[in-house]
Amino acid sequence: MDSRCLQHARNREASTKPYNGSQSFPNARHSMSEPTTCIPAVNASPASAPPSGARTIWNHCAANCGGRCALRFDIEADRVTRVGSCAAETPDGTPLPQACVRGRRMLAWAESPLRLKWPLKRTGPRGSGLYERITWDEAIDIASSKLRDAIDRFGNDAVFIAYGTNANCTTARPFNRLMNCLGGYLSRYNDYSCAQATWAAKYCFGMKPDDGSSFEQAFSADLVIAFGANPTVANDGGANIGAQWRRLAKQEGTRIIVIDPRKTESIMNNVEWLPITPGTDAALVAAIAWELIQKNAVDLDFLHAYCVGFDEATMPEAFRGKHMSYHDYVTGEGYDRIAKTPEWAEGICGIAASDIRSLAHSIADARRLHVLSGWGPQRRSNGEWSAWAAMALPCLVGHVGLEGTSNGLYPWHHRVLSSSLPAGRNPVAASIPVFETIHAIEHGEEMTSENSGVRGARRLEHGIKYLINYAGNSLTNQHSDVRHSHEVLADESKCEFILGIDTVMCDSLKYADVIFPDLLRIEQQSQTSGGADWGHIVTGQPVPTHRDEQKSAYEMARLMAASLGVEQEFTLGRTEGDWIRALYDETREQQPELGLPEFEEAQRVGIVSVWRGPHVALKAFRESPDEHPLATASGKIELFSEAILRDTAGWELREGDTLACLSTLAPIPAYIPEWADAGIPNAEMPLRLTGFHDRARIHSSWGFDEKLKSMFPQVVWMNANDAAKCGIADGNRVLVRNHQGEVCLPAKLTSDIVEGTVAISQGAWYDAQHIGGREVDFGGCINTLTVYRPSPLAKGNPQHTNICRITKLKAK
Ligand code: SF4
Structure with a gap:
């Protein structure tokens, strides 16, 4: 445990004292040997005494930033008089999910003139935004009968639930449950944030893309290298790492280097900016590796004990003697036969060779190197290899699995504590990458595992014919090539029916045939959880806002379930409030070590914080690789992936998908020039x-x-x-x-x-x-x-x- 964590542990003891009118839980434990505990968060009162009849209630932001922040509403005479949040941390240093400026605009969202008020039916061409008002009975009847018709004519695998992001809570997926009650649906994998890092992390470490160390570990490092991370903007809000980053930026003795094409707001105080041409991170890492190899500064003991594919000695049997290791790529003995010198990288990355050498020497000299990545660098044509290279960098010098280090992944964060509404079993095996949604509408019957990443089936039988778009804007606005998406979605012979559910008329919603107007999460009873070393659960109560005919998504799905004859299977006799309580009770039962309070108490205090850190990525593996093998094919860190070659054998590659010298995808974290x-x-x-x-x-x-x-x-x-x-x-x-x-x-x-x-x-x-x-x-x-x-x-x-x-x- 590093010194900061000790301080947290000490602070936890102090945090049991009553604070701002809250009281500590009798079952809370506070010893340093029992690192999980539960405290009531800041149930902040207004600075002055509230007028009689005034009250404060809590709810949460449901945006997709990982924050899951708490929102506080001061209410008088059934009107919200002020929207606030909790403090950024308690006086004793416990981080709290403080909302950012966006979250505090949630009431403005609720009261926006663009708010959808009642069910709508399309009257103009798709995309025109022309609609007429209909009743809920009509809306449910049309949506249900079209769904039944699509299932009868095409099968359940013609139904798809589009990617949606703005409903992060424990009951956020009622339409998945509805569809499974009806026989399933074509599912999806990946997301729009980090698909390339997801697969790189899987092949390199057998981990998820946010399985880095807790960011708190960076305080124990003397060198922090961040690829494309901008935590004070992209990860602000109390439950994210923005506040920690600001503290670290001022810490003496820790050198922080951000590698990014832009000088972002996170490049503050002591933080250094290393400007780089976008899409060239893997070339930079290769040149650093070159310099480390030349200076005998790679940690061969570590690489030979824990990694596959660094050099000939650690290559899989079938690939020995073929110069296919990462070492041979870097030195020019294999692959494209180009030595990846700093001079070679200078022309690609736009970073002077002398600066690359200097950085390599700093890495070699670091007492503790902490490498992390944002997800911007991997949303590129070569993003899998950029992300993989960032993971390889700390491995070259053996700085993984140790206090203060991280493994090049995004910091361990927003681990969801709570159980979620069970979706049930989906009998349809096929799934598609979420980014292929528009292709699956356009020409789904042409999509196979070889050309489009179809999983669970060799190919799709047909395109998507019925689409549910709930709280998402990734049919057009957040998807690539908006004009192309428009053409595909406007063609009613392709996807025959689109059901849209949202709070305002975003661009993707304009393609819906019927629209259900949704309630915001702050207008409902709701619960969410997130956080990092300190996790939190926010239990929300409905905020009084002006209502028209909006309903909760759960209620919409229930009405469709009733219309389609599966209401009992869908609800199990529970209201949404019953589910929220049952899911919370399940969380308490399954994780007794958290010491969570009774539901009523969680609701009363609004925020419950739980200590779960610190987390050092790969610690158990480093300490005992045989007892704690990784979930990779070899059980080790893979700098050469036989699994990539095996899993993608027969895939159709396009120009620029791999190195010019290869006919397969690159099995090492090489620099692949962009398309x-x-x-x-x-x-x-x-x-x-x-x-x-x-x-x-x-x-x-x-x-x-x-x-x-x-x-x-x-x-x-x-x-x-x-x-x-x-x-x-x-x-x-x-x-x-x-x-x-x-x-x-x-x-x-x-x-x-x-x-x-x-x-x-x-x-x-x-x-x-x-x-x-x-x-x-x-x-x-x-x-x-x-x-x-x-x-x-x-x-x-x-x-x-x-x-x-x-x-x-x-x-x-
Ligand atoms: S930081 Fe918090 S309040 Fe801000 S958008 Fe994210 S979840 Fe919402």
Whole structure:
């Protein structure tokens, strides 16, 4: 246990004291030898005495950022007078899920003029947004009868539940349960965030992409290297690592280097920025490996004991003598026969060879190296290999499984504590990568395991014919190539019926044939859990807001279940409130070591915090690899993956999916140049275009919020030197265009982005207008410009791999 953790343990003892009117739980344990405990969180009272009849209730933010933050509502005369949150931490240092500025806009969301009020039926073409009001009886009847018809004509595997992100709570998936009561549905795997890292982590460590060490471990490191991580923006909010990052940035004795094409807000205080050409992280790692090998600074004892594929001595039997190890790739003895020297990498990464050497020497000299990755670098055409390279880096010097280290994965966080509404068993075996959803509508019958990553079946029998889109905007706005998605979704002969469920009319919802208006989670009884070393459960009660005819998603699914004759199977006789309590009780029963309070007490205090850390990734494996083998094919860390070659044998590869010298996917964490037609600048499209997260939105959530839009305007970041070549000044409106589409935005000129690369934050709402026969997006949605081509291994989203041209718009 490092010193900070000791401090936490000591603080926990102090935290049992009554605080702000809350009381400690009698069954809480607080000894350092029993590291789990449960405390009541800050049940904060208003600074002054509340008027009589006033009350405070808690609920939670349900956005998909991992925060799961607590929201506090002060209420008088059944009206909310103030929206707040908890403190960032208790006085004794326990982190709490403090909401960010977006979460505090949740009431504004509830009261937005864009709020959907009653059920709607489409009257114009799909995408037109033309609807008429219908009754709930009509809406349930249409949605249910169309579902029955689709199942009867095509089978359950023609029904699909689209990717949705804005309903993180324990009862968030009622439509999955409904479908399983009806015989199942075509399921999906991956997500839009981290598909490439997911598969790289699986093959390298047999782990998940957020199976890094707790971020608290970084405080014990003397060198922290972060690939594309921007925790103070992408992971802000009390339950994430943003606050920890700010503390670390000020810590003396810890050198922190962020490798990123943009100088982000997290590059603060002592943090150093190492600017890199996007998509080239694996080349940088290869050059570091070269330098470490030349200086005999690789930890061969570690590599030989714990890893497969670093060099000839650790290659699988069938691949010995073929120069297929990572070592031979780096030294140029194998694969493309190019030595991966710092000079070689300089021309690719845009980092001076001397700086690469210097970084390698710092890594070699580090007492404790802590490597972590955000997920931006892996949302690329070569993202699986970029992510894998970041995982390989600490292994080269043996800095994994030890206090203070991490393994190149995202920090261990938001482990969900609570049980969730059981979806039941899905009898349909087939599943598709989520990024293939539009393809599965367009030509599902052509999709196979070899060409599209179909799992559980050799091929799909037909395309998606009935689609449920609940709390998601990834049919168009968050999916690549919006115009293409529009064409596919507008064709009613393909997907015959789309049921949309949401709170506001986002772009994807405009393709729904029938819309059910949803309640926000703050308007319902709800419960969620998240956190990291300190986990938390937030138990929410309904906040009084103006209601029209909205219903909860659970109630909608129940009504459809009743209409389709499976109500009892769906509900088991329970209301949603009954489920929330039962799921919480199940959590208490299954994890007695957490010492969770009774449900009533959890509801009274609003937030319950639970100590679960510290977590050192790969610790057990490092201590005893035979007793704790990894879930990889070899049980070891794999820097050469025979499993990738085996699992992808026969797959159809496209130009640029692998090294030019290979006919298979690369089985090592090599640098794969990005797709030439989508990721390498040329005379027609001279700039790289990448995306990022900003503070205005979580994905596309809050994309309609005018206040957040004015606080964080949508712009295109452009290096001042690039802008000068095009005669563009700061604030000029520019046209960003490529073969996918055109976006009109103000330019933000800055030296905080590498030359040759421009950047647009993701999630802005698509707002296309027709001008002179052209369709121009004035909303600034980056997916107007992104290419729809799945990444080679994960079949994930490569939305950061783009090229474009930028021109200044004339005044009018
Ligand atoms: S958007 Fe994320 S950080 Fe902000 S309040 Fe919601 S869950 Fe918390």
